[in-house]
Amino acid sequence: MRLPFTLLIDPVPADSLQQDFADTFREMDSSAPALRVGELSTQRGDGVFETLAVVNGHPQEVEPHISRLRNSARICDLPVPNADQWRAAIAYVVSRVPQRGEIALKFVLSRGVEHGPAPTAWLHAAAAADFSIVRANGVRVITLDRGYPRGVAERAPWLLMGAKTLSYAVNMAAIREAHRRDADDTIFLTTDGFVMEGPTSSVVLRIGGEYVTPAPSGAILHGTTQQSMFDYLRAQGASVGYRDVTVEELRQADAAWLVSSVRLAVSVVALDGAAFAADQALTDALNTYLLARTA
Template structure:
């Protein structure tokens, strides 16, 4: 089946007893009209999504991505996804996708048509971008003020900061601002100087013998790839820690990485124009581990 590949899903309630999902999803021509003009995902970004990596026919971290999709849906007052149905849709898609190479598989759950009876959902598979250069040579990063102090998500849950929503205009604007500053990517900071995450990634730093990532909170997504990297580091006997990270600690780090599902792990080689030490051998080892996973 040629790429891109799109599978529309007729979402079932989370408590549906159904085990046969035949007929609840169908492949559609990715170039053909499939959504109505009144679809709220396109009009308002009123929906949630996840993107996972498919490597040589194996979908990576399906369960963590489904769990995070459900969490985002709960935050946004969307119906809880039926996990078994989504697993079946992934399996169906994999039977039609190339068995070699790396793909990006996106889950989308939207509120649907305004005043409509049900949400809209789909899977969309594309060939993954070539990130081999970034994995081999690292990225230059700038820090950007996110405009909120630490703790804002708990005080203002309507900001939906803990959900992975389709409203990605700010994240894309941050990447354009990074490019304007001569960098490859960005890291968001709270107004009181704590590290959050990248527009499309989590951050891991090494300080001494500790590998640290900002503690997941209402404002910081619990990265699925970051969790996998921590599992790998723990298997090597390394100490991994979740806690608040002041930006000054990041600037003094012995090494730092951005990690995400499709790009995987890339070393930060410069921060706000200042060189940062990079551990390329460990970066290569981490990416070899991530690419070798079968689940």
Template sequence: MPLPYTLLITPLAADAPDDGSWFAETFTEVDSSEPALRVSELSTQRGDGVFETLAVVDGHAQEVQPHLARLARSAQICELPLPNLAQWSAAISAAVAQIPQQGELAIKLVLSRGVENGPSPTAWLHASAATDFSAVRESGVRVITLDRGYDRGVAERAPWLLLGAKTLSYAVNMAALREAHRRGADDTIFVTSDGYVMEGPTSSVILRHNGVFSTPAPSGAILHGTTQTSLFEYLERHGHSVSYRDISVEELRGADAVWLVSSVRLAVAVTELDGRQLPVDAPLTRLFTEYLLSPRD
């Protein structure tokens, strides 16, 4: 079946019995060129929902269970009905069986609060060809830091900000990318008002300093990265030291190397930070790309 491909999902309760025989009855293929959502759908009206984006490489859906686990965490934070992970896993398998088996694709999973005053959430899966990131994986990106507007402790003081959830409310992230482009850069790393590294609008941050690979410690304010976690497992298997900790902006600027990592773009080296050149480990970046393109569960 050609792309794009859309599958509407009738959400099951998280604790629904799993006999595997009736999952298909909860999926409906729709023409991606035709309307599929109501005007009163809260995902479009208010961004009131959560999502995940996972890669499909040559017919293999990458890290399905880590993405689904994060979808469930985001739903819990946002007080949405918890997704039935077996159902969502079956939906991904059904989609992968219908879409092209060669090249890089992206599957977006969306769980919304549903129609305003409606009885149940709305859910769907949308598959499309992935953007060709081969050039930027090779050449890297120029990055600026932007103040996210709060300090490290805000998530604990104000959990209603939903900072640890991957929500559909992405207007701030997209505005940050536009600001980066206005300043002649390609991407952004958010920092706290008290000077600590957070994450990119669509990526996790990894730096290497004195031989140790570090990423900001997961917290209520930082989304735990599935690709970053996988890459740390790869590094540890190859004898490298990894660390989750607080990282100051000054340490970031003095790092031996910095990468932004995400599910579809994979790992890209930061070549310039706030107008200053950074060291780039091109051979290691290529190894990262090779690993991240390999089948990963």
């Protein structure tokens, strides 16, 4: 019952029939070194990851996260993760951490040590930052050119745009650029002016009463929390949809949210320095829903 908590796992093949994975798990002291400098995750950002929320002892969106990890691995020619093993590893970590409060659980599949025989994998649970203020007050957002034209991901799969890789230096730089401009976060645009996603979030807009998000594609990750948000909205009788969204539509939207697994839904309250209308009542209701999920 302590944080941070680190579990190294020895990945088994996707088609293994193994059911008991206890011998593939190894608890680590989080403050002690666990990785060699030859690790390709650290040398090359060469691996894939997911981060899910554990709220009051309940890991959220486990299946969508495992499914996306497997998809990312396929795109990166990594051995496809064994879903049973990762489910068991998540359950193991959840059983070892505090059963109250919000925890960010990151799980990583790295290509392993250079010239090594096997990938490296681990889970790392840490107390989530306190997002209560930003959930209540929203975020100031800037738009930034992601440098890619729309459609390039499908033409150039080696750009790995549909994979959630460890090569996140640009994502982190985009957030620093936002801070430099007195904002909190970023929405990436294609060079030809289509809305993509945030560096660590999905973008959802309300346009003419409909909730829309850019269609997940080779270039845009399918947001796990965005899917939960759509589930909630559908249950409320709202109309939801996936489609291309231009930056002009973003500027004229009735409301916009950045949505992610641990911070959950936050209202966009300023866009490129101009005030932006927010529906804080819906944001509050949505986060209440997201925090109350028990599966």
